[in-house]
Amino acid sequence: MPRVFNFSAGPAMLPTEVLEASAKALLDFQGKGFGIAECSHRGKEFDGVIDEAIARTKSLLGLGDTHDVLFLQGGATALFSQIPQNIANGPIDILVSGEWSQKAAKVAKEAGLKVNVVATSEGTNFDRSPLPGEWKLSPDAAYFHVCSNETVHGHRLTTWPEHANLVVDASSEFMSRPHPVNRAAVVYAGAQKNLGPAGVVLVLVRKDLYPRIPKSVPGLFNLQKLAESKSMINTPPTFGIYILLETFRWLERQGGLAGLEARNAEKANLLYQAIDGSGGWYTGTVAVKEQRSHMNVTFRLPSEELTDRFVKEAALQGMVALKGYRTVGGIRASIYNALPLEGAKALAQFMKDFQKKAG
Ligand SMILES: Cc1ncc(COP(=O)(O)O)c(C=O)c1O
Known part of the structure; x- marks a missing residue:
């Protein structure tokens, strides 16, 4: 059946080769007589999938061992809460350049954080991202949050800013170009734009942030514990992660x-x-x-x-x-x-x- 050109902002079009390979693995995984969605996440089949997904993420991004790679549920929106909960050991800086970064700021405020909006383009209906010269960064911020591509408004940061603790919502541009991930503290991306189906969010976390995580953070939301369990404290979205793995293989074939x-x-x-x-x-x-x-x-x-x-x-x-x-x-x-x-x-x-x- 012919496939149309699908310009959806997300969930979005996936490469046909990725869908075909995933459909095959859904029916039968490596000739085992069961599909990848039908086996335990504690078994060797899925363990191989998550190991390869982590390794390919690192290799595609050139990511060092300074960072962990997580595949979580809850979408990018869950990270709006989870990041403050884990690593905001003080006030935070945030660039409000569109609806998504505005939402991230709102959630952080609701969590009781002191949020410094370094600049906002709300006054001109988010028709741009405020330029670095307009930012008023604070010297003591726990981290600086940006959205690198504002999906609703159609603009991006041409380059990711330099900051000791940069947090990037890269949902709608992740893996569409090389990213300076090694100098970021946390990067997160809902999968349903460039990576796979909805239901998975890919997260990179710099390991030296773990001592900041308060003991009160429940295990299921604790980024260090999630990394130590290879994102499997509970049952992960196994088939979604498998589709991401097929996307990573496809990305490598594209250069x-x-x-x-x-x-x-x-x-x-x-x-x-x-x-x-x-x-x-x-x-x-x-x-x-x-x-x-x-x-x-x-x-x-x-x-x-x-x-x-x-x-x-x-x-x-x-x-x-x-x-x-x-x-x-x-x-x-x-x-x-x-x-x-x-x-x-x-x-x-x-x-x-x-x-x-x-x-
Ligand atoms: C830039 C950006 N951040 C966050 C989100 C929210 O993602 P989710 O619906 O997976 O929570 C979206 C979704 O469109 C987005 O485009």
Whole structure:
């Protein structure tokens, strides 16, 4: 059955090869007569899967033994609470650049932390990420939290900031380009954009943070205990983690993260050229061009009516899930790793044709 170009922001499109290999392992894992979702997480089959998933994560990212790799449940949202609970041994700094970092700040405040918003672009509807020159970092922060790609607003940090204790919500760009993970304290990413199905969040934790974890943190939420049990204090989402492993194998076949970065830039440029070349008919929602995301491309058409028509007609041509997030409106084309170059070419062409017809 032909697969459409799926521009969903998440859960999002996965590579067909990953789905095929995972479907095979779901029915029969390595010729054993049972599937990978049907065996104990305490057995040698799943142990092999988690070991390989950890090893491939490290090798794809070039991550050293300074950090642990965890595969947890609860999504990125759970980490909004879990990180403060584990490592906030004082006030925290946070860059509020969009809805997701705003949510992270809100949850930390609710947990009773003193939260210093180093800068916010809320006043301009998060049309950019505040530039480093505008940040007011505090000298005594337990850590500095940023969201490296704001999924809703379509902008990213061109480079991850330098900070002794940097915490990064990389959910919507994780493994789409090489990341300076070795100099980060904690990195987390919900899987359902670039890595696999919903239900798994990948977390990297620098081990020297463990002495900060208060004894009162229950084992199931204690990052050190979770690492020591290879994310298996309780039953992990075994099939979800297996799909991530297939994605890691696929990523290596694509030339690793540098290979993906080049392909993602090509895809993003096709769409940004279509916007910039439209004579103002399509307008990008991001005010600072260098910050435009290579994962979530956001733009508006001249009217609501044209936007609805655009979404409907694109779907008829096999390009689905293009409607923008409710607070931003317009169009959001999410072009994660799994979206092939042909998908971006088809959308760029459609944009030009649609403008010619309707403009
Ligand atoms: C940047 C970012 N952070 C956090 C989340 C929340 O993820 P989850 O729904 O897995 O908790 C999302 C989800 O879209 C996101 O895009």
